[in-house]
Amino acid sequence: MLDLExxxxxxxxxxxxxxxxxxxxxxxIDRMFVRYKFEVISEGKLLQTFQRLIWEGxxxxxxxxxxxxxxxxxxxxFVTQKRYGIE
Structure with a gap:
């Protein structure tokens, strides 16, 4: 089970x-940030990062x-190292 928090x-x-x-x-994803790390949402980092990832390909x-x-x-x-219960 993933340790989402x-x-x-x-x-x-x-x-x-x-x-x-x-x-x-x-x-x-937005809801999870609201729940666990609200400052990402309040500072607009989630949308900015999402748009940047699209721009960067x-x-x-x-x-x-x-x-x-x-x-x-x-x-x-964190995925390649299989942390947080990732298989």
């Missing part, structure tokens, strides 16, 4: 988006509600 509290906004955005709708928007992994996408370290 510690992922959202300890990892960077960019890494969280790189891992969750291709599989989780943006409003759900790490995520690609399409006609589907979820973005796809872009040509510059790289798996975050």
């Amino acid at each position: 510690n992922i959202y509290k300890n990892e960077s906004v960019e890494d969280i988006l790189l891992h969750f955005a291709p599989r989780t709708p943006y409003p759900v 790490k995520l690609v928007e399409n006609e589907n509600p979820l973005p796809e992994k872009g040509p510059n996408w790289k798996e975050p370290d």
Whole structure:
């Protein structure tokens, strides 16, 4: 089982988006930041980071509600190191 609280509290906004955005709708990610790290929302960092990742080609928007992994996408370290219960 994923330890979502510690992922959202300890990892960077960019890494969280790189891992969750291709599989989780943006409003759900937003809600998790509201719950565990509200300053990301209140300072506008979530939307800014999401837009930057699209501009950098790490995520690609399409006609589907979820973005796809872009040509510059790289798996975050917390995923490759299998932290927080990631398998």
